[in-house]
Amino acid sequence: MKHQIKMATVLLLLGLFISGCSVVNSLRMMYANKDIQAIWPNQKADQILPAIYIGEKPYVRLLVNDSTELLFLIDTGASFTMVFDTQKGKGVKKEKGFELEIAGWGEGEDTRAYQSELASLHVGEVKFENVKVAYIPISSSSYYLRVDEAIFDGVLGHDLLRHFAWTFDKQKAQITASADSQSVRAGDAVMPISVSLNKLSIDATVEFNQSTTLQREVLIDTGSRHYFKMSAAFPTQNDITLPNKRVMAADFGMSGITEHQRVTIPSIHFQNLQIKDVKTNLIPSDDEDDWWVIGSALMNQFITVVDYHNLQFIMRSYPKHVFASRYNLAGMELRKLQNGNFIVRYVTDGLPAKVSGLKVGDEVVSINQSPAKQISQQQWIALNAKPGSHQICVKNESCFSYVGQHILGYSSPR
Structure with a gap:
């Protein structure tokens, strides 16, 4: 549909x-x-x-x-x-x-x-x-x-x-x-692009559980840092069962913060390409058609082509690369500052960062004894997705230790 x-x-x-x-x-x-x-x-x-x-x-x-x-x-x-x-x-x-x-x-x-x-x-x-x-x-x-x-x-x-x-x-x-349209190679997933109000969308098939799938248009958003977003109203209004394990998280916009739940859905299909175990943001909304978006975290695991000349979207697999969602095991969102340090923008209740005592507004100066200025945003994301012991020190010279662990049913299988 x-x-x-x-x-x-x-x-x-x-x-x-x-x-x-x-x-x-x-x-x-x-x-x-x-x-x-x-x-x-x-x-x-x-x-x-x-x-x-x-x-x-x-x-x-x-x-x-x-x-x-x-x-x-x-x-x-x-x-x-x-x-x-x-x-x-x-x-x-x-x-x-x-x-x-x-x-x-x-x-x-x-x-x-x-x-x-x-x-x-x-x-x-x-x-x-x-x-x-x-x-x-x-x-x-x-x-x-x-x-x-x-x-x-x-x-x-x-x-x-x-x-x-x-x-x-x-x-x-x-x-x-x-300046020219891009050629399609063997093995590429190729989808026609629709344009509405300067927005680009393609067809995808979303698998919610073993018995429920949905084909629909999703927006292409390289400006989104996430994998996949969808309206939280859709599964509720259509009696669709999603995985039980959900984690609270947050996103930030021009008017502040929006807290929402995140789950891992079984798969998304783009033509011949199946992407399994996709971390998904359930965005609060009254309209079930709002917020169906794929973001850069998903697209970056492929060579992607957004061809405005012939309105075509191409996803090309990297050799030997297997798609994998990364998870925020600490339950803490960090954002870079102009001085190279990080600032804590969100901490999830019940997850290790919150338990350790870290709070919103803390300026992080070191992570695991390495200066924050030497750690990129991408390196932090990768580190935060791996289980293990971590120490984070903030500007007032306080240090916090915690152990990141996989979350069963969310970042790892049940």
């Missing part, structure tokens, strides 16, 4: 919610660059961009106004391009256009933003001129607990992404933007 993405395409605009009074301006922003053209060098060579992966999310450095290099998140879930009020973002000359009000996860207030324009933006050697962007004071929003969590400068959204075929190869730390 094929479901149309309904309110989710609106609710996920930018990966953010849009407040009612700014819907018109938000729609104006979505299509502000509809006539923009990519200016290619004489030879339309692929643009091979060194990728920076912060955790699972893909970032690249792009030149703005022919003079300033900014770090942009490549976000297929964003309907338009954005610049934030980081030190570098604030330094870019901008004219103030129409007002925007943007919110996100959580119950906090909307963030006031506005439309602006960049004289130019380069993707490698490809140039865009007079680029309309949303300028967002994200550092003062509830997305961050502290201003120095703002470690990237903007988001490259659908309005510019649509000019390329994008190939993401995390193992090589490389992202390629191509």
Whole structure:
């Protein structure tokens, strides 16, 4: 059964919610660059961009106004391009256009933003001129607990992404933007892409248990750090049995924090490709069609191609790689700070980090006797997914020890 993405395409605009009074301006922003053209060098060579992966999310450095290099998140879930009020973002000359009000996860207030324009933006050697962007004071929003969590400068959204075929190869730390459609290889899983309100979706078959599967559209969101998200209302309203073992967790948006449950579902199928034991976020919602999303944590375990030229999504397996979900065994969300340390953003009741005494807002200066500044977000995720004893020291010179263990029925079989 094929479901149309309904309110989710609106609710996920930018990966953010849009407040009612700014819907018109938000729609104006979505299509502000509809006539923009990519200016290619004489030879339309692929643009091979060194990728920076912060955790699972893909970032690249792009030149703005022919003079300033900014770090942009490549976000297929964003309907338009954005610049934030980081030190570098604030330094870019901008004219103030129409007002925007943007919110996100959580119950906090909307963030006031506005439309602006960049004289130019380069993707490698490809140039865009007079680029309309949303300028967002994200550092003062509830997305961050502290201003120095703002470690990237903007988001490259659908309005510019649509000019390329994008190939993401995390193992090589490389992202390629191509002028031409990409060829399909033997063994690839290939799905046609549907576009609605600048959102991309593909068909997938979700297995909830041994007797219940569902075929439906899911959104492709490289800006999501997760594996798979779905509406918590769907299994409830359709009497679908999910695994009993669930763990509380949190995600963060422009309006603060949203707590939700996570489970491991048996599998998701993309054409001929079956992905087993997928960690899944059950997002609170009244609409069972909201929040069906695959994120970068899932896609990064493959070479993935988002081909805007012929609206095709390709998943290509790495040689000898077996898909595996990683789990937060400590029950603690850490986020990088500008100084290289981590900040504790969430601690789950009953899991080891909470029992040890760590709390939200603690600044982590070392992990297992290694300086936090020498540990990447990705290295922390990998470490946190392995059982074992750990010591975390925070800025006030307190240290906390705990033992991470697998959670039966969630991170390991029953």
